[in-house]
Amino acid sequence: MSERRQVAAFTLLYAAEGAPIGFIWWALPALLRSEGVPIERITSLTALLLLPWVFKFLWAPLVDALRSRRWGFRAWILSAQLGMAAALAPLMWLDPAKHFDTWCLLLLAHAFAAATQDVAIDALAINSVAPARRGLLNGCMQAGMLSGRSLFGGGALVLASWAGPSWMMAALVAWILLAMPAALLVDEPTVTGATGRGAARELRAGLTAMLATRSLWIGLGFALISAAGFEATGQLAGPFLVDRGVGTATVGVFFGLVVVGAMLAGGLLGGRLSDRWGRLRSVAVFLGGFVVAILLVAAADRAGAPALAHLALLGAMYFCVGLFTAASYALFMDLTLPRLAGTQFSTFMAATNACESWSALAGGRLAASAGYPSAFVVMSLVSVCSLPLLALIGRDARLQQSSPSHP
Known part of the structure; x- marks a missing residue:
């Protein structure tokens, strides 16, 4: 595939990576605090939601190992993105202060899917990109990551202040779904090495x-x-x-x-x-x-x-x-x-x-x-x-x- 197409695909994929991170790390604490949730509960929740990113290395070998001609890195990415969107969708109708425990469970499921997406995207990049092109590509991917963080870290709060938290959550779900086709722009790497x-x-x-x-x-x-x-x-x-x-x-x-x-x-x-x-x-x-x-x-x-x-x-x-x-x-x-x-x-x-x-x-x-x-x-x-x-x-x-x- 062409270098421009590859750069565009991974930039979009890293923007999809950055969106949930920006939301959980930046927007969510301020949003919950403005809804009257005590700071101890906020920091306990954010600490809990970071655990899938902490322990993702435990199931990362599964992403590398469980591959075939029909199921590869792209399938892992798309499945994880569907899981991310499905976990966030009910939050559009649930008040965070009244249904805090339900928010915790759904956000934890979202974080697990998002961490798995990260593993699969990184594995796809390592297996798809030639070493001579990784410098330029890495710069573009980080730009995508920061864009996602900006839009759904700070931008989400601006949208919530104008239209309410429900529309902020709807925008995050839409962003995840719109980023899904980017994975299809990258050719699936050939499965090599030993099996079984x-x-x-x-x-x-x-x-x-x-x-x-x-x-x-x-x-x-x-x-x-x-x-x-x-x-x-x-x-x-x-x-x-x-x-x-x-x-x-x-x-x-x-x-x-x-x-x-x-x-x-x-x-x-x-x-x-x-x-x-x-x-x-x-x-x-x-x-x-x-x-x-x-x-x-x-x-x-x-x-x-x-x-x-x-x-x-x-x-x-x-x-x-x-x-x-x-x-x-x-x-x-x-x-x-x-x-x-x-x-x-x-x-x-x-x-x-x-x-x-x-x-x-x-x-x-x-x-x-x-x-x-x-x-x-x-x-x-x-x-x-x-x-x-x-x-x-x-x-x-x-x-x-x-x-x-x-x-």
Whole structure:
């Protein structure tokens, strides 16, 4: 297939990936808070909904293994998208405050289907795209991801403030259904390699090699705590701004335009700087950047600063988040074994999602008991505690390079 067609297809597919993530991580907390749902219940729900993304690596091998000429990656994607839409449709008629438990169950089913969609799209991209074209394609896919997040993170709140939550949910369902034909634009990869018991033996051998690498475990530890500061602050940002008198429409514009623009600019700059400065140095500097920004948010709130100051400082934090994300994801790629790239990188991504889950839960509890500023400060200090692990990663890399067996 042509390169343009391939780029367009994966851009649309990543936009479909970004939509549920933007809705769950950005729009949902602010929406529920505006409906009067307590913050503890909101953060507990968001933490629960992140679990499918945390544990998707457990069923990811099924997506790779359960393939045939009639059932491939495209079938996985389309089935997952149908499940996503079916789980969201009833929410158009259910009040979130009165039917909170039903919302939880349906959103969890949606999150499971969405996480499975992510696995299948990534597997399709890895198996379809030539290495020489992955740079351009990855940039376009991230643009699609951010577009989806923007439309259904911030844009959804704007629509909800104008037309009500039901129309917001209808728009998300329609977006998912409209994105389905994009999977058909990509040719299904040919099924190769061993089948049956042979495929199981290959999988076991690869997993054994992956689990024996020291860098895997150090990298997982770093992924589990390094982003705690901005993950907790990001989850609390919507309710925090609402509680400080910022309207939901303004919050929607902030997430839909300012946050996406800041992360996009930070990501492009962070990737380039990490190539020039070195991965470890860049990650450490960018981590320090978002920690400083969060501490300033806490200080501004203690000082009674106006809402505009909070918006500006949170925007600066998200710019640093873009810097850090680009550099840290490149670091995780550097740590990944090439022969098991999909599984190991998914494991690192699952750890980052686990960080989001536990950080949201811990940050919500801290905010409810001690206030927003205390939650921001404590969770930022947790991120600082990951720096020794970064030093261990650097030491391990130097030892491998000095080893006579190192290629």
